[in-house]
Amino acid sequence: MSRQGLLATLVWLCLGGLLYYLADGVQHPNKATQLGHERSVTLKRGLDGHYRAEAVINGKKVDVLIDTGATGVAISQRIADQLGLKSISAITTNTANGDSVGYLVRLESVKVGGVEARNVSAMIAPTLQGDVLLGMSYLGRMDVRLFNNEMTIKQVEK
Numbered sequence: 001m002s003r004q005g006l007l008a009t010l011v012w013l014c015l016g017g018l019l020y021y022l023a024d025g026v027q028h029p030n031k032a033t034q035l036g037h038e039r040s041v042t043l044k045r046g047l048d049g050h051y052r053a054e055a056v057i058n059g060k061k062v063d064v065l066i067d068t069g070a071t072g073v074a075i076s077q078r079i080a081d082q083l084g085l086k087s088i089s090a091i092t093t094n095t096a097n098g099d100s101v102g103y104l105v106r107l108e109s110v111k112v113g114g115v116e117a118r119n120v121s122a123m124i125a126p127t128l129q130g131d132v133l134l135g136m137s138y139l140g141r142m143d144v145r146l147f148n149n150e151m152t153i154k155q156v157e158k
Contacts, residue, residue, distance in 0.1 A: 030043045030044060030051070030052060030053035030054060031054050035053065035054075035112065035113030035114075036113055036114060037113065037114035038113060038114045039114050039115060039154065039155035040113075040114075040115065040152060040153070040154040040155065041112055041113030041114065041115050041152070041153050041154075042150050042151070042152045043066065043112075043150065043151045043152075043153070044149070044150060045149040045150065045151070050065055050066070051065070051066040051151045052064065052065050052066070053066065053112050053134075055110060055111060055112045055132070055134065056109070056110075056111040056112075057075075057083060057107055057109070057110050057111075057132070058083050058084075058085075058107055058108050058109060059108075059109070060082065060083060062079055062082075062083075062131055062132055063130075063131045063132065064112070064131065064132040064133070064134040065130055065131075065132070065133050065134065066134050066139070066151060067133045067134060067135050068135075068136070068139060068144065069135075070133050070134075070135025070136060071135055071136055071137070072121055072122060072123055072135045072136065072137040073107065073110065073120060073121070073122035073123070073132065073133065073134055073135055073137050073138055074102070074122070074123050074125040074128055074132065074133040074135065075105070075122055075123070075124050075125065075128070075131075075132050076124075076125065076126075076128040076129070076130060076131055076132065077124060077125075077126045077128075078131075079131050079132055080105070080124040085105045085107075085124060086105070087103030087104060087105055087124055088103070088104040088105060088106070089103070089104050090102070090103050090104075091103075091104060091123070093123070093125075100125065100126075100127055101126070102123040102124060102125050102126075103123065103124040103126075104121070104122075104123055105121075105122050105123065105124055106119060106120070106121060106122070107119075107120040107121075107122050110134070110138050112134070112153060113153075114155070115142060115153050115154065115155045116155070117138050117141045117142070120137050120138050121137045122137065139153070141156065142154060142155060142156055143155075143156050
């Protein structure tokens with residue numbers, strides 16, 4: 001390959017990498033490293049209208065969908081296996097997609113930015129297509145506000 005061809009290839013690779021980096025920032029604006037460690041975190045709404053973030057569950061980073069309409073935290077089987085979760089008992093749940101079986105678990109810690117809850121009830125949902133739905137068993141312990149396409153989650157002092 002000529003020197004000119006190699007240079008053109010390198011330029012295209014750099015442009016492709018830059019485009020990927022920018023697109024990833026738009027699609028996933030709430031990375032754990034950007035959320036900081038404060039006791040209040042502000043999440044940006046994604047292009048799909050949902051709030052997604054990188055959270056830390058039991059010390060491991062996972063992608064979550066913030067779901068204020070969900071009663072609890074629901075975890076896919078794949079993520080449950082990665083976290084090494086063991087179920088307490090099986091339950092039947094009624095979801096928008098009909099009845100299904102879930103498995104109750106307790107999470108030592110759930111953290112979004114610096115906003116943390118300990119001993120959080122959750123459910124392993126084997127049929128869940130995403131990673132984790134972060135519902136009210138976590139959010140109900142916080143001050144949550146929606147305004148101007150941003151969600152602010154604030155640690156509540158007891």
